[in-house]
């Protein structure tokens with residue numbers, strides 16, 4: 001990064017932040033969703049559990065989208081969630097992130113943070129990052145600037161206008177660029193990236209916030225086979241450093257992620273139908289029935 005580029009970046013960032021402050025930007029509410037500023041609470045992972053859902057139920061007009069769902073994910077674990085359309089996978093993520101309030105049940109992040117007492121932005125601040133299906137990057141900014149902005153959003157608009165990247169932050173951006181396979185594209189305008197690359201960039205923007213838990217809803221939808229394979233490698237490289245919950249339809253992707261040794265959870269009608277290795281759940285008669293019976 002030359003000083004010139006950084007200067008130009010700073011100017012564009014200023015314009016972007018002003019737009020953001022006025023409610024514009026690539027996605028409304030993004031700045032609220034990002035941020036790790038003065039986290040009121042630090043999660044406690046001493047017991048090894050990152051996420052604990054207990055007996056969660058959600059109804060929409062009497063229809064139970066989640067029906068006594070219980071699930072727990074370990075610290076650093078990469079967990080795949082599968083299940084037919086309408087099983088409640090997205091609703092589960094909505095409950096974890098505070099978008100939907102369950103009618104009953106409990107949800108904990110680590111052993112102490114009661115997610116059902118926190119607002120959506122507070123949940124993002126304690127370290128839960130969510131990737132939606134559609135990529136929402138700032139198309140007119142470079143890849144680098146998108147990552148820079150994800151950092152800057154931390155500090156509130158005013159101070160973000162006057163700050164400069166520290167060496168440490170530059171290193172972090174470089175690290176994330178490598179992780180998301182976009183190092184050679186750093187100066188490219190995000191709007192010119194392929195669909196898959198935009199998805200990676202958005203994951204990178206989440207990573208800038210260093211979330212402890214990442215929720216990814218159908219992350220490889222619309223990707224090429226090669227992009228899908230590289231996404232599996234990317235997620236595997238995050239395992240351990242973060243806990244990941246990946247909802248996915250694509251079984252070859254789930255196979256690549258689990259490699260015959262990681263747990264898969266099958267949701268059906270708002271609850272856990274089966275859990276185990278992919279080969280085990282695929283051999284489960286009830287699971288077969290649910291998938292074939294549609």
Ligand SMILES: Nc1ncnc2c1ncn2[C@@H]1O[C@H](COP(=O)(O)OP(=O)(O)O)[C@@H](O)[C@H]1O
Pocket residue numbers: 060064065083084085086087088089090091092
């Ligand atoms: N906001 C909502 N209002 C009414 N019904 C909803 C709403 N969100 C989800 N549902 C219903 O809840 C069920 C589960 O949906 P969803 O969680 O999106 O499933 P999945 O992601 O597993 O495909 C579906 O039958 C869906 O139609």
Ligand SMILES: [Mg+2]
Pocket residue numbers: 089090091
């Ligand atoms: Mg869904």
